[in-house]
Amino acid sequence: MAESIRTFSLQWRILSLIIALLVYFPILSGSYFKPFNVSYDHRALIIAGKRRMLVSAGIHYPRATPEMWSDLIAKSKEGGADVVQTYVFWNGHEPVKGQYNFEGRYDLVKFVKLIGSSGLYLHLRIGPYVCAEWNFGGFPVWLRDIPGIEFRTDNEPFKKEMQKFVTKIVDLMREAKLFCWQGGPIIMLQIENEYGDVEKSYGQKGKDYVKWAASMALGLGAGVPWVMCKQTDAPENIIDACNGYYCDGFKPNSRTKPVLWTEDWDGWYTKWGGSLPHRPAEDLAFAVARFYQRGGSFQNYYMYFGGTNFGRTSGGPFYITSYDYDAPLDEYGLRSEPKWGHLKDLHAAIKLCEPALVAADAPQYRKLGSKQEAHIYHGDGETGGKVCAAFLANIDEHKSAHVKFNGQSYTLPPWSVSILPDCRHVAFNTAKVGAQTSVKTVESARPSLGSMSILQKVVRQDNVSYISKSWMALKEPIGIWGENNFTFQGLLEHLNVTKDRSDYLWHKTRISVSEDDISFWKKNGPNSTVSIDSMRDVLRVFVNKQLAGSIVGHWVKAVQPVRFIQGNNDLLLLTQTVGLQNYGAFLEKDGAGFRGKAKLTGFKNGDLDLSKSSWTYQVGLKGEADKIYTVEHNEKAEWSTLETDASPSIFMWYKTYFDPPAGTDPVVLNLESMGRGQAWVNGQHIGRYWNIISQKDGCDRTCDYRGAYNSDKCTTNCGKPTQTRYHVPRSWLKPSSNLLVLFEETGGNPFKISVKTVTAGILCGQVSESHYPPLRKWSTPDYINGTMSINSVAPEVHLHCEDGHVISSIEFASYGTPRGSCDGFSIGKCHASNSLSIVSEVKLYCLQHWQLIQSYEGI
Ligand code: GAL
Numbered sequence: 001m002a003e004s005i006r007t008f009s010l011q012w013r014i015l016s017l018i019i020a021l022l023v024y025f026p027i028l029s030g031s032y033f034k035p036f037n038v039s040y041d042h043r044a045l046i047i048a049g050k051r052r053m054l055v056s057a058g059i060h061y062p063r064a065t066p067e068m069w070s071d072l073i074a075k076s077k078e079g080g081a082d083v084v085q086t087y088v089f090w091n092g093h094e095p096v097k098g099q100y101n102f103e104g105r106y107d108l109v110k111f112v113k114l115i116g117s118s119g120l121y122l123h124l125r126i127g128p129y130v131c132a133e134w135n136f137g138g139f140p141v142w143l144r145d146i147p148g149i150e151f152r153t154d155n156e157p158f159k160k161e162m163q164k165f166v167t168k169i170v171d172l173m174r175e176a177k178l179f180c181w182q183g184g185p186i187i188m189l190q191i192e193n194e195y196g197d198v199e200k201s202y203g204q205k206g207k208d209y210v211k212w213a214a215s216m217a218l219g220l221g222a223g224v225p226w227v228m229c230k231q232t233d234a235p236e237n238i239i240d241a242c243n244g245y246y247c248d249g250f251k252p253n254s255r256t257k258p259v260l261w262t263e264d265w266d267g268w269y270t271k272w273g274g275s276l277p278h279r280p281a282e283d284l285a286f287a288v289a290r291f292y293q294r295g296g297s298f299q300n301y302y303m304y305f306g307g308t309n310f311g312r313t314s315g316g317p318f319y320i321t322s323y324d325y326d327a328p329l330d331e332y333g334l335r336s337e338p339k340w341g342h343l344k345d346l347h348a349a350i351k352l353c354e355p356a357l358v359a360a361d362a363p364q365y366r367k368l369g370s371k372q373e374a375h376i377y378h379g380d381g382e383t384g385g386k387v388c389a390a391f392l393a394n395i396d397e398h399k400s401a402h403v404k405f406n407g408q409s410y411t412l413p414p415w416s417v418s419i420l421p422d423c424r425h426v427a428f429n430t431a432k433v434g435a436q437t438s439v440k441t442v443e444s445a446r447p448s449l450g451s452m453s454i455l456q457k458v459v460r461q462d463n464v465s466y467i468s469k470s471w472m473a474l475k476e477p478i479g480i481w482g483e484n485n486f487t488f489q490g491l492l493e494h495l496n497v498t499k500d501r502s503d504y505l506w507h508k509t510r511i512s513v514s515e516d517d518i519s520f521w522k523k524n525g526p527n528s529t530v531s532i533d534s535m536r537d538v539l540r541v542f543v544n545k546q547l548a549g550s551i552v553g554h555w556v557k558a559v560q561p562v563r564f565i566q567g568n569n570d571l572l573l574l575t576q577t578v579g580l581q582n583y584g585a586f587l588e589k590d591g592a593g594f595r596g597k598a599k600l601t602g603f604k605n606g607d608l609d610l611s612k613s614s615w616t617y618q619v620g621l622k623g624e625a626d627k628i629y630t631v632e633h634n635e636k637a638e639w640s641t642l643e644t645d646a647s648p649s650i651f652m653w654y655k656t657y658f659d660p661p662a663g664t665d666p667v668v669l670n671l672e673s674m675g676r677g678q679a680w681v682n683g684q685h686i687g688r689y690w691n692i693i694s695q696k697d698g699c700d701r702t703c704d705y706r707g708a709y710n711s712d713k714c715t716t717n718c719g720k721p722t723q724t725r726y727h728v729p730r731s732w733l734k735p736s737s738n739l740l741v742l743f744e745e746t747g748g749n750p751f752k753i754s755v756k757t758v759t760a761g762i763l764c765g766q767v768s769e770s771h772y773p774p775l776r777k778w779s780t781p782d783y784i785n786g787t788m789s790i791n792s793v794a795p796e797v798h799l800h801c802e803d804g805h806v807i808s809s810i811e812f813a814s815y816g817t818p819r820g821s822c823d824g825f826s827i828g829k830c831h832a833s834n835s836l837s838i839v840s841e842v843k844l845y846c847l848q849h850w851q852l853i854q855s856y857e858g859i
Contacts, residue, residue: 024553032116038180038187038224043361044297045189045225047121047180050382051358053292055347056083056300057122058263060132062092062105063307063323068333069111073118079340079364080347083187084115085123085262087130087302088169092313093139093456101207102167103312109176110758111339114179116185123227123300124173125262129243133315133323137582143589151588152195153207154205158341163216166191171420178226181223190262191217193228196242201585208849209235214238215415226793229262243302245709248290254504260296263302268325269670270713271318272578272722273692275715278326280705281342282416285430287709288343292350293375293391297584299723305329307725309579311685312503312678316579317537317554320723321687331727332666332758334440334802338380341435349428352421353389355381363391366648368403369395372412376423388423397707412772415706426772431705434771436799441761442668442725444754465756467669467740468656472639476743478545479572480508481622490612494575494593500619503678503688507573507591509613511600513564520604526819527605530571530610532558533596538576544569547650550746555595562600571600577707578688612718621743623653628739629680648675648747654719656740660733660756662802665757667733669740675843680741684732691748694722725756759805765797766823813839 014853036048044051058074064072076084102108109441111306129152130138141147150156189206191213199206210228214235217226227239232253234240239404242250243263250259266284267718268277291299314321324331328340332716335341350357375482381387384471394412401412405420411452412418437839443718444465491507496504521527524655530541530548536556541548551558573595584590598610627633634655642654661667667685669679674689742750800805812818813835817828 002472006335013238020147031177031287032113032119032185033180033183035181035183038792039609040056040225042258043295043576044258044358045187045260050083053299053350053354053357054082054121055080055350056085056298057081058085058327060086060089060298060303060307061108061135061311063309063727064305064333065105068112068729069114069116071774072329072333073114073120075333075335075340076304077118079156079328079344079757080351081120081304083121083123083709084185085125085298085302086111086125086136087125087193089109089132089134089313090128090138091134091136091163093094093169094140095399097140097142100170106252107156109172109178112176112178112185113172120185121180121187122185123188123190123262124169124180125167125193125227127190127193128162128195129195129582131193132465133309133319134613135313135315136500136580136629137315137587137789139496139587141580145499146493147357149588151586152192152198152209153202154208158663159209159212159778160215160402162213166217167220170222174222179223186222186224188225188227189222190227190229191238192228192231195228196230196232197677198585199233205422211235214642214747227260227262229467232484232740246287246290247285247296247299250296258297260298260532261291261296264291264299265711266303266328267306268323269306269323269325270320270722272315272690272723273318273694274320275694275699276326276717276722277705277711278714278716278756279709280714281339281433281435282431283707283709284339285342286705287345288346288415289350289391289419289428289430290393292353292357292415293363293393295375297357299481301328303327305333307331307333310687312500312579312688312690314579315582317577317581319579321700321726322688322723328778330440334666334758334760335438337438337760337763338433338435341779342433345428345435346419346430348645349419349421352427353377353419356387356389356421356423359387366405368392368405369394369401370462370659372401374403374405378423380577390419390420390423392420406705410838428772432771434767434797436763436765436797437651437766438757438760438821439762441759442756442758443602443665447583465754466751467753469644469751470682471642471750472655473642473649474628474637474639474653474655476621476623476653478651479570479643479664480506480616482616482618482625484625485616485618487614487616491594491598491613491615492617493591495580497617498577498592498619500577500580502624503577504624505575506616506618507575508616508618509571511564511569511571511608513565513566513569514604516604518566519681521602525602527561528563529561529601530558530573530598531601532598532610535575537578537596540574540576542570542572542574546574553706554823569822602855606736623743627683627741628653628655629739630683631739632683633741634741642750644751648749650670650747651774652743652744652747654744654750655739656750657739658815659736660730660738661755661757663757664730665759665802668726668758670754670756671726672721672724672726673752674742674744675746677742677744677748678830679726679740679743681728681732681738682734684729684827686728686732689723689726689742691724692722694720708797724756728755760802762811762822763799763801763807763827765799766818767797787849810836810840812836 008160016150039046074523146157159739179186204593227241228234229241229243231240235554239257240252241260241262245265247261267279276663303325306323306327309321309323330336360377363377365376368374372394376390378388396414405412416429418426419428459830493507535555535558538550539558548562577592581590629639671689678688679686694717699715703714812825814827814831815835816831818825819828821824
């Protein structure tokens with residue numbers, strides 16, 4: 001007996017070893033999948049010989065830190081994504097011509113490997129033009145300096161550089177064995193980006209460029225399909241794909257190509273001074289369901305995680321530092337509920353339909369009413385037997401509809417799709433949100449309270465505690481500050497001088513004012529005026545180091561009254577960029593600073609042509625050049641203690657040290673007390689900040705999901721500062737004494753800066769009899785002759801906290817007709833008085849259960 005146990009255990013060990021080798025070999029050998037090929041037909045991408053219905057999550061790797069990547073990928077997978085999609089950011093990878101950077105946030109290979117090891121696929125959009133609200137659309141600024149270059153057209157110097165970079169990326173991926181045929185996750189690539197939008201501006205050369213880009217890409221032998229989005233003339237062998245808020249009904253330019261949606265805009269970006277966009281989860285789910293309903297097979301959320309425009313990466317002009325995008329994962333990587341959960345349920349329902357969706361070559365259409373329709377997919381299942389799935393849509397924006405389908409009655413809420421994975425039972429309706437809602441709370445940072453702190457009730461009030469009581473200050477010189485300046489007769493274009501190494505460019509000229517001018521002004525008016533035909537993005541005008549005024553705009557006329565004294569005056573113009581243009585034709589010609597004529601008006605002897613004056617130029621700030629924001633260099637500068645009652649001052653550097661908040665919740669700086677500038681933590685550039693108030697009007701008081709979405713619908717935050725919280729990734733923080741440095745342009749109060757943490761502090765769930773049973777109750781459906789009686793399963797509500805948190809109290813529960821929303825509920829006309837105590841007991845059970853798991857794990 002003992003012998004046989006030993007033999008068995010030996011066999012078992014050998015077997016385990018073989019299993020382990022089989023499981024881990026691909027990973028040890030650097031591959032994540034058994035190598036497979038990808039092709040396509042008119043219906044779908046064909047992965048390892050099988051048509052697939054794919055859901056993709058857009059995540060831009062430099063908009064997060066490498067430390068955040070795994071969690072973002074895991075949450076994408078948990079949310080039902082099969083694929084991750086990203087652009088490749090040329091200006092991040094080749095900041096200086098010929099000098100490549102694939103480190104840190106630009107460690108593309110690492111990002112792709114993490115995707116592979118999570119079992120997801122990757123759609124890599126190389127561009128290399130990307131748009132993306134990214135500085136200069138991803139182009140390195142040095143590209144402008146190549147003689148004779150014209151971007152994105154049939155232009156040899158441009159094509160040469162583009163080919164070099166695209167080849168570099170494809171080779172990098174191939175060398176790291178990251179293509180699917182090598183066992184890696186890359187299943188698809190993209191060349192160019194929405195070139196169709198600008199192609200006409202380039203005439204025949206534009207058309208030739210499209211053909212060249214396609215054949216150049218195909219010539220690289222990457223071995224996976226290439227996409228061109230919004231490109232109706234995409235050549236054969238390149239799939240033209242759709243971008244937009246809705247892409248149902250999109251038809252590619254050939255019957256041999258599948259219907260792909262490369263950018264499903266699930267929210268939108270924000271400009272300084274703009275309101276915050278929100279796309280309702282119900283409408284987004286409707287758009288996605290309609291897409292698969294009408295023949296779509298690959299859909300990517302742009303963005304699934306938007307993240308942050310760290311440093312000076314935000315495009316523009318005037319795009320804010322946050323790139324939250326109202327995406328299912330918020331700027332910090334926390335789930336945005338109910339969007340994340342509702343989409344997860346949607347994806348689960350679509351997955352249940354996949355066998356039928358791929359079995360049919362096209363859906364069968366059935367009209368159910370004037371604004372109601374069904375699309376039915378049926379065919380032979382892969383494992384034998386018949387499969388059938390149906391989508392019932394009500395595109396009426398106002399009214400519910402009762403329809404008959406296959407002999408059964410269905411009620412469809414307005415602007416919704418019901419998904420029937422067995423052509424009979426409704427697994428999901430896009431307008432019925434069963435997922436929890438969560439409201440993010442922003443808490444003042446507190447010292448660690450030990451492990452029990454997570455049981456404490458979330459503090460809803462912002463009880464402010466400021467980051468530091470002790471600040472140092474340093475004045476930035478106004479005007480020319482160093483030897484590396486130069487003088488030139490005439491006004492130079494801003495980017496030609498700065499090469500975008502800094503936002504700032506000083507221009508100084510001397511103006512001599514006669515006694516006659518002074519008496520002329522006394523008689524005719526109080527001053528003279530600087531007048532410039534056209535400028536962007538910020539212009540500050542100084543006379544004798546005193547600020548006369550600032551102008552903000554995008555190619556607007558600048559008119560700034562100035563006052564001179566008799567004799568010599570220094571006229572200083574500071575031009576500033578706030579993100580380079582990232583969209584449109586002829587980007588290389590766009591430039592920054594001034595255009596047209598510049599003059600000084602109001603002089604006795606007529607206007608003074610400033611365009612012809614002699615100007616001394618200086619790029620950037622002294623503090624930038626001295627790198628006083630870094631841990632290594634900040635102490636070399638002559639800081640002095642800032643008095644608490646110091647009056648706000650322009651062009652100041654501030655620094656302090658702070659300890660990070662306890663725990664793992666995302667950290668933000670609240671910079672509401674500041675004016676405008678840039679901030680660094682431990683030398684890491686967290687971005688531009690600007691305490692600008694958003695437009696007063698245009699925000700809807702309520703948000704109705706029904707009807708076509710656009711970025712002006714359901715906006716919030718009108719009349720409030722556009723962005724007050726700035727993400728400081730946890731991995732940039734040390735356990736204590738973190739250096740915070742700010743450059744403040746307009747005057748602010750650093751003593752009121754606070755550090756906070758963000759968490760999903762309030763959770764709500766609502767469910768009614770009209771909700772469908774939870775999707776996990778669906779096993780593999782028995783199609784057509786299904787015997788499952790899933791309708792007898794009651795709907796459930798599930799509440800989940802972010803990692804490290806538990807539900808600490810139930811504040812409201814009502815079985816009845818409660819009113820209000822997650823921000824504040826009230827009891828309706830009908831209410832069961834024991835609701836709260838019953839739900840609280842359930843919660844207590846959860847807590848005990850959770851504690852049990854914790855202590856078990858602790859053993
Ligand atoms: C698209 C573009 C994306 C992004 C998006 C708006 O047109 O392809 O890169 O800019 O618009 O967020």
